[in-house]
Amino acid sequence: MSNDASIQGGRLRRAPGAQSIGRVLRALGVQPRLAVILIPYVWLVLFFMIPFLIVLKISFAELAIAQPPYSPLLVCADPEISSTWLCFVEGKISVHLSTKSYVGIVSEYGKPFYDTLYVRAYWNSVVTAFFSTILCLLIGYPMAYGIARSSSTVRNLLMMMIILPFWTSFLIRIYAWMGLLKDSGVINNALIWLGVIDSPLSMMNTQFAVYVGIVYSYLPFMILPLYANLEKMDLTLLEAAADLGCKPLKAFFVITVPLSLPGIVAGSMLVFIPAVGEYVIPELLGGSNTVMIGRELVNVFYQNRDWPAACALAIAVLILLVVPITLYQYYQNKEAEAGK
Amino acid sequence: MAAETPAHYHTNTPWNEPGAEPYIRVENVTKKFGDFVAVNDVSLNVYRGELFSLLGGSGCGKTTLLRMLAGFEEPTSGKIYIDGVDMAGIPPYARPTNMMFQSYALFPHMTVEANVSFGLKQDKVPSAEINNRVRQILDMVQLTQFAKRKPHQLSGGQRQRVALARALVKAPKLLLLDEPLGALDKKLREATQFEIMNIQDKLGITFMVVTHDQEEAMTLSTRIGVMNQGQIVQIGTPQEIYEYPNTKQVADFIGSVNLFEGRIVEDESDHVLIDSPEAGGRIYVDHGISSAPGAKVWAALRPEKIQLVKGDRGEPYNCIKGTVKGIAYMGNLSVYLIALDSGKEVKVTMPNQVRAAEQMIGWDDRVTLTWHANSPVILLS
Numbered sequence: 001m002s003n004d005a006s007i008q009g010g011r012l013r014r015a016p017g018a019q020s021i022g023r024v025l026r027a028l029g030v031q032p033r034l035a036v037i038l039i040p041y042v043w044l045v046l047f048f049m050i051p052f053l054i055v056l057k058i059s060f061a062e063l064a065i066a067q068p069p070y071s072p073l074l075v076c077a078d079p080e081i082s083s084t085w086l087c088f089v090e091g092k093i094s095v096h097l098s099t100k101s102y103v104g105i106v107s108e109y110g111k112p113f114y115d116t117l118y119v120r121a122y123w124n125s126v127v128t129a130f131f132s133t134i135l136c137l138l139i140g141y142p143m144a145y146g147i148a149r150s151s152s153t154v155r156n157l158l159m160m161m162i163i164l165p166f167w168t169s170f171l172i173r174i175y176a177w178m179g180l181l182k183d184s185g186v187i188n189n190a191l192i193w194l195g196v197i198d199s200p201l202s203m204m205n206t207q208f209a210v211y212v213g214i215v216y217s218y219l220p221f222m223i224l225p226l227y228a229n230l231e232k233m234d235l236t237l238l239e240a241a242a243d244l245g246c247k248p249l250k251a252f253f254v255i256t257v258p259l260s261l262p263g264i265v266a267g268s269m270l271v272f273i274p275a276v277g278e279y280v281i282p283e284l285l286g287g288s289n290t291v292m293i294g295r296e297l298v299n300v301f302y303q304n305r306d307w308p309a310a311c312a313l314a315i316a317v318l319i320l321l322v323v324p325i326t327l328y329q330y331y332q333n334k335e336a337e338a339g340k
Numbered sequence: 341m342a343a344e345t346p347a348h349y350h351t352n353t354p355w356n357e358p359g360a361e362p363y364i365r366v367e368n369v370t371k372k373f374g375d376f377v378a379v380n381d382v383s384l385n386v387y388r389g390e391l392f393s394l395l396g397g398s399g400c401g402k403t404t405l406l407r408m409l410a411g412f413e414e415p416t417s418g419k420i421y422i423d424g425v426d427m428a429g430i431p432p433y434a435r436p437t438n439m440m441f442q443s444y445a446l447f448p449h450m451t452v453e454a455n456v457s458f459g460l461k462q463d464k465v466p467s468a469e470i471n472n473r474v475r476q477i478l479d480m481v482q483l484t485q486f487a488k489r490k491p492h493q494l495s496g497g498q499r500q501r502v503a504l505a506r507a508l509v510k511a512p513k514l515l516l517l518d519e520p521l522g523a524l525d526k527k528l529r530e531a532t533q534f535e536i537m538n539i540q541d542k543l544g545i546t547f548m549v550v551t552h553d554q555e556e557a558m559t560l561s562t563r564i565g566v567m568n569q570g571q572i573v574q575i576g577t578p579q580e581i582y583e584y585p586n587t588k589q590v591a592d593f594i595g596s597v598n599l600f601e602g603r604i605v606e607d608e609s610d611h612v613l614i615d616s617p618e619a620g621g622r623i624y625v626d627h628g629i630s631s632a633p634g635a636k637v638w639a640a641l642r643p644e645k646i647q648l649v650k651g652d653r654g655e656p657y658n659c660i661k662g663t664v665k666g667i668a669y670m671g672n673l674s675v676y677l678i679a680l681d682s683g684k685e686v687k688v689t690m691p692n693q694v695r696a697a698e699q700m701i702g703w704d705d706r707v708t709l710t711w712h713a714n715s716p717v718i719l720l721s
Contacts, residue, residue, distance in 0.1 A: 040670040041397070181485065194649075234443070234445065236441055236443055236445040237445050237447060237448075239410075239412055239432070239439075239441070239445065240439070240441060240445035240446075240447070241447075241458070242411075242412075242431070243410055243411075243412075243432050243433070243437070243438055243439045243507075244433075244438065244458050244459035244462055244506070245433050245459055245463055245510070246458070246462045247433050250462075255447060258449045259449055270349055273541045281684035
């Protein structure tokens with residue numbers, strides 16, 4: 001072992017500290033080289049895998065008046081045995097799994113399964129996220145295109161303007177929208193003052209306000225990957241298209257758009273995925289009549305105090321999002337393959 | 341690439357016929373980018389079926405001139421006519437030109453077939469005809485079996501041929517080629533040069549090639565326009581440019597050359613005698629020029645037109661002496677670097693008719709340089 005380490009040390013000159021770390025890792029049976037890639041894995045296991053498993057576990061429990069408020073996963077058949085471990089050794093342990101919370105998502109008294117509160121919330125979330133993504137794309141593409149095609153000094157300034165809002169708290173920006181959209185808000189006052197309208201438009205607590213909030217908040221996430229893609233596009237391709245008789249507008253649709261597809265997919269995923277589970281924006285701008293899954297989840301957790309149902313909802317959201325995430329990765333891999 | 345030598349190749353010389361109508365006319369074209377003058381008052385006539393090369397170093401304005409013909413740049417002043425039509429204000433997509441880009445600019449998301457048919461589709465050619473013409477042209481550049489591939493699955497030479505096919509398939513009035521062989525290795529370049537010449541001959545399309553490679557320009561072209569600092573300094577056939585350069589600059593740019601500065605001693609109709617201390621003797625040229633006696637001139641002498649003889653010989657003219665300072669063996673020929681007694685260094689190339697080991701002339705040998713009286717070119721500037 002030490003012999004091996006000294007060979008390694010001889011081949012590559014390393015800091016003495018690194019060498020001793022390497023020795024410790026070797027003593028633990030871990031290749032130092034592996035240790036480097038281990039860090040992100042450890043991170044994922046600690047902060048994603050374990051919490052996910054806990055949530056998954058709770059989702060299969062039942063609501064109980066207890067502390068914590070759900071039934072345990074492992075139940076001992078013999079109430080005499082107090083320790084779970086002893087119970088396990090005695091072989092009297094049984095695993096208690098309940099699908100009640102999942103069934104609860106699609107069952108509601110007097111309603112078909114597709115019309116329950118939660119299914120409607122899911123559906124509404126997906127629809128909202130979908131149209132928000134489309135809106136972000138329609139607004140973000142021209143912006144990204146404009147930035148990518150402007151001179152380098154202007155470009156830096158414009159990028160700065162895209163990123164600048166992040167320097168203010170997300171919550172403050174949403175509250176600012178409340179100030180803009182409410183009945184006595186800036187927009188209504190301005191329109192009344194201009195004589196366009198007589199009575200204020202009710203924009204707050206509507207689906208419209210939710211769209212405004214989501215599109216406003218997530219637009220940079222659409223613009224940044226699109227910009228990165230469009231900026232590196234070879235402009236001689238457009239000259240070649242023009243040279244071959246293709247007018248600029250058509251060249252945009254047959255050359256630029258197909259080549260920016262990876263950027264479109266990346267941007268859309270970055271908007272769609274968080275928008276589905278969005279809580280703050282519908283809560284603050286959408287009011288009580290906006291049914292979205294993020295809000296329902298919070299209600300179930302904090303008001304109903306039904307942890308298993310909340311966890312089941314969370315797991316269902318995750319499954320709902322796995323499809324677009326997989327699609328996203330598929331495109332990323334394809335782009336990497338086409339490579340260069 | 342099997343093709344019989346085209347019989348009329350390089351034999352039609354429309355630029356010498358008085359009544360011939362030029363196909364492409366560039367009239368006093370100037371292009372400025374801010375303060376920088378990229379192309380400076382260039383006039384140029386190219387005739388139908390020509391393969392015209394613009395030759396020059398980087399930044400000489402040749403690519404800008406090509407881009408003005410394609411319509412990517414508008415001239416600051418001057419006119420461009422293609423087949424009698426004024427091109428001013430006509431966008432690239434409406435011009436009867438096609439361009440082969442230096443980077444090839446193949447559409448990465450389209451197959452070879454789609455790339456080649458792209459131009460025809462823009463013209464709304466019936467699909468049956470598109471298929472036909474694409475098949476023919478892919479056949480011609482020997483890419484039929486790669487029709488379904490994407491550009492990134494092709495080698496450099498194959499991509500170059502796709503680019504050529506894509507530009508050719510529309511049978512444009514003028515085909516523009518920007519450094520067409522720049523990215524290819526030597527063997528492939530030579531093969532492709534002849535391929536381009538054959539295709540040009542077969543289709544009769546007028547070609548305009550931009551290149552910095554004089555060898556490429558010499559092999560391909562019917563005529564060459566040598567450019568420098570935005571201006572055309574000489575137009576002529578490859579032979580004219582090489583054998584009769586009109587300035588030191590052209591002489592130096594095309595091939596290598598030895599320049600001897602001197603003053604005219606005698607200027608008769610049948611000969612000129614130049615006294616050149618730099619050469620260490622007198623230079624006799626068997627044709628006259630008309631200039632004032634005593635005028636400062638340069639005699640340009642190509643390295644391959646000089647004979648090397650071992651030892652000191654004495655003749656009144658065209659005979660100078662020196663010492664061998666270096667020999668570069670190139671296989672088919674050797675380049676000798678000779679230090680003249682005047683201190684000037686002269687380059688001489690000699691074919692290796694006998695094996696190198698048996699070469700007569702070695703390092704530090706005393707040698708005499710001689711040449712034929714019609715070999716030097718007298719340059720006034």
